[in-house]
Amino acid sequence: MLGNVVRYLDSVVARDPAPRSRWEVLLYPGVWALFWHRIAHALFRADLFLLARVVNHLSRFLTAIDIHPGAVIGKNFFIDHGFTVIGETATIGNNVTIYQCVTLGGSNPTNGVGGKRHPTLLDNVIVGSGAQIIGPVTIGRRARIGASAVVTEDVPEGATMIGLKARSTLVKAETYAKDFMPYGTPCKEPCEPxxxxxxxxxxxxxxxxxxxxxxxxxxxxxxxxxxxxxxxxxxxxxxxxxxxx
CATH class of the missing domain: 1.20.5 (Single alpha-helices involved in coiled-coils or other helix-helix interfaces)
Known part of the structure; x- marks a missing residue:
């Protein structure tokens, strides 16, 4: 258990140059939001929906991050800063990074059945601040969603999406993609060709x-x-x- 916590804190330190130690990371609201979500999600899966909601609301009050107890989140998920909303049917893979003021929102089902309403983010996705990803879309592995982009369609693996409505920058992923790219945007190369x-x-x-x-x-x-x-x-x-x- 302790080893998993240490590995998680190290994964955050690797993606954020601000902290000088693991102890600083323990003060991050995104870390605590994930901690509370693990508890709320376990209660949700046990059909203890009211208790799950209580934990969810407590977490939102303390961290200003709203993660629905039903959302499925993988390993090493990191929310930098906060003010993020993640919907009930959202699915998040491993090593995903989200910056502040991001919404993983749902679309209005036309058939009256809830079903899958929220996005799926595959492994190593980075979502820039203020981005809005709406509906049951899939964001491919290593994709980058630029700041304030609005995404309503599937994003291919390794693509960088910018704008309203988000469009591909047509920059090939293999020309810049690394294990991790801070803020989800290539900094030394132009966003557009x-x-x-x-x-x-x-x-x-x-x-x-x-x-x-x-x-x-x-x-x-x-x-x-x-x-x-x-x-x-x-x-x-x-x-x-x-x-x-």
Whole structure:
């Protein structure tokens, strides 16, 4: 039992550079939320639903993390910071990392039967802060969900998803994937395959704006010149008119 706790704390230290020791990790709300969930889940499986809910509400009060007692969670699950909601039919694999303000939410069943309503996260998934994963979707192994992404469809293995609605960045997993990637986003490579093309495009647009500005100024100067010529013609005295010829 103690060995399992030590291994779990070491897995958290390996993914979070902040703690200086295992003792600090023991103060993390995500660690305590998982501890209380293990108890609530055991009660839930024993059909002691009310007691499971009591433990769940106590955990939510103490940690600001709401994990339904029915959720199935694997080994070395880590919630960094908190304010996370995990639904009843959610399934989470091993070595999954979730950052703050994430929702593993359910979809509204149209057939009136609850069934599988919440996401399934396979092993080594990382979910960035503020992400919303909704419905009975499956997030493939080693997939990364970027911060504030909204996911409503299955995510292939090793993919990185960003945006509203989340879309693949088209960055091949094998080019950057490691055993663990902090915050679920490749930091040294662009999230989208643009690189220097973006800077080049910005330079082109700035040059185009400069050319258009020069053309507009030239047209305005030409129009002012024409107005000045017309004014001089209007002020020129008229030629004398000979009468009686």
């Amino acid at each position: 643009v690189g220097g093309q973006r800077e080049q495009r910005v330079d082109e647009l700035e040059q185009q704006v400069a050319r258009l500005t020069a053309q507009v100024e030239a047209l305005l100067a030409e129009r002012e010149h024409e107005r000045a010529d017309a004014g001089r013609l209007h002020e020129r005295p008229g030629e004398p008119v000979l009468k009686g010829i």
